Amino acid sequence: MSKTTVFEVEVMFGDCDPAGIVFFPNFHKWMDAASLHFFVQCGVPPWRELVKTRGIIGTPLLEVHTQFYKPATYGQRLQVHTCVQTWRDKVFIQHHQVRRGEDVLCEGRETRAFCIRHPDDPDRIKAIPIPADIRAQCGG
Numbered sequence: 004m005s006k007t008t009v010f011e012v013e014v015m016f017g018d019c020d021p022a023g024i025v026f027f028p029n030f031h032k033w034m035d036a037a038s039l040h041f042f043v044q045c046g047v048p049p050w051r052e053l054v055k056t057r058g059i060i061g062t063p064l065l066e067v068h069t070q071f072y073k074p075a076t077y078g079q080r081l082q083v084h085t086c087v088q089t090w091r092d093k094v095f096i097q098h099h100q101v102r103r104g105e106d107v108l109c110e111g112r113e114t115r116a117f118c119i120r121h122p123d124d125p126d127r128i129k130a131i132p133i134p135a136d137i138r139a140q141c142g143g
């Protein structure tokens with residue numbers, strides 16, 4: 004079963020719209036930060052190391068689905084609970100639940116892939132089969 008990690012966020016005034024509620028792209032920014040935090044917490048080296056040792060540039064996003072249930076505002080502390088819901092051959096679905104204590108504010112499901120630079124074209128990237136050792140580190 005996948006590990007679950009928790010990434011803490013303190014909402015700042017500048018994260019909010021004029022009505023004082025968090026502007027939605029910020030939830031996606033925090034989910035992306037929580038995604039990398041998940042792998043680092045599982046013992047996977049950060050991408051700047053993996054690119055040098057294995058050519059892996061990171062886990063770009065292929066698809067995202069998010070539902071928003073309750074708003075948040077500045078001065079609040081949020082927790083992003085992250086796990087990998089599904090592992091396929093080349094892609095995985097990472098699930099993020101953004102909570103304020105017991106309250107669930109929103110949930111996102113991101114489809115991501117481990118990618119390298121395309122061997123034939125430096126402007127493109129290419130998904131690789133999910134490395135078995137990384138999957139095992141994440142409890143997959």
Ligand SMILES: CC(C)(COP(=O)(O)OP(=O)(O)OC[C@H]1O[C@@H](n2cnc3c(N)ncnc32)[C@H](O)[C@@H]1OP(=O)(O)O)[C@@H](O)C(=O)NCCC(=O)NCCSC(=O)c1ccc(O)cc1
Nearest residue numbers: 060061062063064065066091092093094114116128129130
């Ligand atoms: C990811 C790709 C390289 C995959 O292309 P290919 O290498 O040719 O892969 P394939 O077409 O063989 O597909 C591989 C798998 O991906 C799946 N796939 C491919 N595209 C998609 C999309 N768009 N949605 C869902 N699933 C997809 C496909 O179904 C295959 O799944 P399995 O059958 O289960 O294996 C290419 O689709 C691409 O370049 N997409 C654009 C990625 C992008 O620009 N994302 C947004 C910005 S990057 C970003 O936000 C980021 C975050 C974190 C980081 O660490 C790095 C970057």
